[in-house]
Amino acid sequence: MYGTVANLDAVTRACAEFAEDPAEFGSLWRSKQLEYTFLLSLMDDYVDFWEATLMALEFAIDAAGEKFTKGQKDLLMNSWLRPEAYEDAYEGLQKLKRHFPLAILSNGSPKMLREGLKFAALDGFFDKILSVEKVRVFKPSPKVYELAPTELKVSKEKILFVSSNSFDVVGARKYGFHTCWIRRTEQVLDPLGEVPDHIVSSFEELASLTFEDLMR
Amino acid sequence: MYGTVANLDAVTRACAEFAEDPAEFGSLWRSKQLEYTFLLSLMDDYVDFWEATLMALEFAIDAAGEKFTKGQKDLLMNSWLRPEAYEDAYEGLQKLKRHFPLAILSNGSPKMLREGLKFAALDGFFDKILSVEKVRVFKPSPKVYELAPTELKVSKEKILFVSSNSFDVVGARKYGFHTCWIRRTEQVLDPLGEVPDHIVSSFEELASLTFEDLMR
Numbered sequence: 001m002y003g004t005v006a007n008l009d010a011v012t013r014a015c016a017e018f019a020e021d022p023a024e025f026g027s028l029w030r031s032k033q034l035e036y037t038f039l040l041s042l043m044d045d046y047v048d049f050w051e052a053t054l055m056a057l058e059f060a061i062d063a064a065g066e067k068f069t070k071g072q073k074d075l076l077m078n079s080w081l082r083p084e085a086y087e088d089a090y091e092g093l094q095k096l097k098r099h100f101p102l103a104i105l106s107n108g109s110p111k112m113l114r115e116g117l118k119f120a121a122l123d124g125f126f127d128k129i130l131s132v133e134k135v136r137v138f139k140p141s142p143k144v145y146e147l148a149p150t151e152l153k154v155s156k157e158k159i160l161f162v163s164s165n166s167f168d169v170v171g172a173r174k175y176g177f178h179t180c181w182i183r184r185t186e187q188v189l190d191p192l193g194e195v196p197d198h199i200v201s202s203f204e205e206l207a208s209l210t211f212e213d214l215m216r
Numbered sequence: 217m218y219g220t221v222a223n224l225d226a227v228t229r230a231c232a233e234f235a236e237d238p239a240e241f242g243s244l245w246r247s248k249q250l251e252y253t254f255l256l257s258l259m260d261d262y263v264d265f266w267e268a269t270l271m272a273l274e275f276a277i278d279a280a281g282e283k284f285t286k287g288q289k290d291l292l293m294n295s296w297l298r299p300e301a302y303e304d305a306y307e308g309l310q311k312l313k314r315h316f317p318l319a320i321l322s323n324g325s326p327k328m329l330r331e332g333l334k335f336a337a338l339d340g341f342f343d344k345i346l347s348v349e350k351v352r353v354f355k356p357s358p359k360v361y362e363l364a365p366t367e368l369k370v371s372k373e374k375i376l377f378v379s380s381n382s383f384d385v386v387g388a389r390k391y392g393f394h395t396c397w398i399r400r401t402e403q404v405l406d407p408l409g410e411v412p413d414h415i416v417s418s419f420e421e422l423a424s425l426t427f428e429d430l431m432r
Contacts, residue, residue: 038258044357
């Protein structure tokens with residue numbers, strides 16, 4: 001979902017409106033949000049993605065020495081409910097949908113995903129929306145990836161897992177999916193011992209590949 | 217160990233020698249090193265801390281667009297074998313040692329810990345050196361903290377866990393230790409639902425507290 005089919009421009013804009021150094025503030029917020037999903041999972045603890053995002057916001061505010069009002073914090077948090085579809089995702093998913101059932105597998109809470117997909121006008125594309133909420137642990141735990149074969153009733157060897165997040169592709173590959181890394185920018189792959197089966201720069205490039213290409 | 221009783225000035229100096237933007241390079245390396253320990257643990261995978269540090273170095277080199285020689289990489293890696301005792305740790309541990317058995321519980325591999333403690337002239341202070349190597353998962357997994365009561369043969373309620381790393385103190389507190397956060401700089405606590413029992417600015421301040429203060 002986030003960063004793969006939909007961008008977080010609304011979050012970036014909200015940071016630009018309130019933070020003294022928006023780029024640094026936004027990047028700290030996002031990196032702490034992910035770090036907290038890792039840490040909580042490792043500690044056998046769980047709060048939903050909304051709550052983890054709020055914890056990360058509190059940290060970023062304190063670390064940056066910002067003094068936001070309750071209203072500003074609400075606006076920052078609510079920007080997470082306004083993801084916008086990447087243009088290439090919108091186009092590519094239309095083509096992919098003709099040939100494959102599609103599903104979302106995301107750290108997001110069910111409410112965030114429901115509202116976000118609707119806002120991004122992507123809700124019609126997916127046959128199933130799977131949230132980590134069901135297993136109460138975050139990516140890249142294999143318990144999360146296991147949700148897909150279980151809930152979709154398809155063996156994992158028949159699933160192509162697509163993400164822009166390097167760690168997510170690595171985790172999915174380790175679990176046993178075919179994987180495709182959507183690399184829109186000059187990102188470096190985390191060298192964690194697994195390499196994606198496919199690397200493309202957009203969903204349109206992905207949609208131009210054949211089933212045989214993708215699943216070999 | 218790292219960042220708590222011994223500093224990483226040797227790593228900082230090695231980065232300063234070779235990297236174009238040493239501060240950014242060093243901070244990326246360190247943050248990726250920790251991130252990889254979290255990610256690998258969550259993926260039920262394990263490489264030792266040396267290997268995770270090397271993976272993080274490879275990422276940082278690629279992300280920063282650096283071209284280091286094999287020799288430069290070796291020098292960067294070997295700087296991790298040259299931790300230096302914080303002065304307050306050296307002083308404080310001397311006092312603490314008179315009253316309590318002391319142990320190290322670290323992400324570091326046994327070799328890194330052995331060499332590092334010797335280099336820092338801290339090897340005489342500790343009755344036991346515990347590495348996560350034994351459970352093949354990194355902090356803040358409860359399996360790591362469990363090593364202490366098991367190996368030291370002391371119940372967890374009788375252990376005071378001391379760290380400068382906020383996430384480590386939080387994980388240790390969640391596991392059930394008494395905890396003390398050594399906060400030498402203006403760090404912000406990760407708001408992950410646990411607060412350290414004690415916050416001090418140095419080991420000397422810690423050593424000035426009584427047993428009753430510490431364990432209540």
